Amino acid sequence: MKSTAETSVVPEQRTDTGVGPSRPGPRPRRSHGALPRGLGHVPESPMYEGRFGRMFRRLPALVLSEAEIAELAQRMVERNPGDAGLDNPDIPAGYTYLGQFIDHDLTHDPTPLQLRRNDPDALTNFRSPFFDLDSVYGRGPGDQPYLYDDDNPGRFLVQRRDGLLDLQRNAQETAIVADPRNDENIFVSHLQLTLQLFHNTVMDRLPQLRESGSGPDEDDFTAAQRIVRWHYQWVVVHDFLRRIVGEQTFQDALRSTSPTGRGGPVERPDLRFYHWRNNPFMPVEFSAGAYRFGHSLVRGRYKLNTTVPPLPIFTPEPISESDPLSHFGGFRALPPNWQIEWRRFFPLDGNGSGPQLSRAIDPFLVPPLTELPEEAAPGVGALARRNLTRGVSLGLPSGQAVARAMGVEPLADSQLESPRRGAAPLWYYVLREAEVLGGGRHLGPVGGRIVAEVFLGLLAADPASYLSRDPGWRPTLEGSGDGEFTMSDLIRFTGFGLAEA
């Protein structure tokens, strides 16, 4: 018999309100750490389908004591965050925050707080998690006109102040954006802005883009939105996913079949473990396990541009009380000279010194993530402990159980160094597997397969995605050649963040 979240020794800790005690200064905003509606309630029934669900419904939950969790979390702190030998040469630092941005796109829940309280289990008003940039578009110009520019219809309103481009903000510096989580740190807020500018640039160039054969019967906004979404989806799959899961897993999960009368090959996902009956759901093995691998990519310090000295991602003090120039936490107007130089985050230069790198994918998180500031993550403190606790409270199976269910030989105890023999927490397992089998450069067979299947499954389930509508589609905007289009191409297309700041 399966154990349930209730039988876990670790109580569920919901953080879904984003509301804290009142105090002067900026108020806590809904953070990346806020749980999407329904994640606290994932029924065990194998028949259940809702917003969240399970890929491996029949596997037993791994139950750990609080002491075991605390001991493991303690060991998961990176002891030498300055050691460049633990950088990841295959994943430039910008992809860390692209990963965070993608997470927000998938788990965006636009329901007002009041409704969320009234409907905590998410069994009604189910909304599919798609790569549709709803975290940028919101509900569109008709329903959320304040996101858009009245003087330039169909374009996003962005803020230009003292030569800086920033998200538009109200008098208290709160970003006026569809998803407030995308203001949590300076890098993700620059990504939000870049995607807005990408849409605006596509709108500006729509007459030529339409001529090149893209959707003549759509109105301008819808046509631009589709071009933006499909190019973004291409970046998510062919640039981001390919990097993080490694070439072998990528090729196994996304089959390229021979042309059937059309010019090029057609893409078909090969899903072996992620299945749904009516609507796709967000598997907890992904959201509470494998996809949290991204926490290991985070560096302790970053160089934003030529002018600003290297700074930590966060300092432990509350953002509202700390010196705003001492860290890259968000929820505030961009300080003077803080415009990002994207070449420091993505491979934009052929001949420059190259972007900063993410950290290796391994079971170690940099010290700033061991004491998160309250506004960024209310009540979280140490992220490793929170992730392990969340995994137990959601009844995740062990990494070894998932490996066996996939037909993969599990890592040995001697490789894992887990508190329990033969049973490591899934998130921890995925990280150790990436270190041991992927050289810290990409996910291993278990973590990579979960992430690849969920990404490709959600894309295939979206009736408006390029994969559903036109699986032989190739990017039409100018890219790095040969039908490719990467995050660097997207940035170049906008022209934003290319100058020295």
Ligand code: HEM
């Ligand atoms: C500075 C960067 C980041 C911080 C401070 C951060 C912090 C957090 C916190 C506090 C939570 C909630 C934990 C809980 O209550 O269970 C969380 C959840 C999560 N994080 Fe991160 N995170 C960061 C970057 C990333 C990245 C780069 C990825 C992936 C590439 C990622 C993926 C996730 C996922 C999948 C969840 C589960 C909940 C959700 O879907 O939103 N995070 N993160």
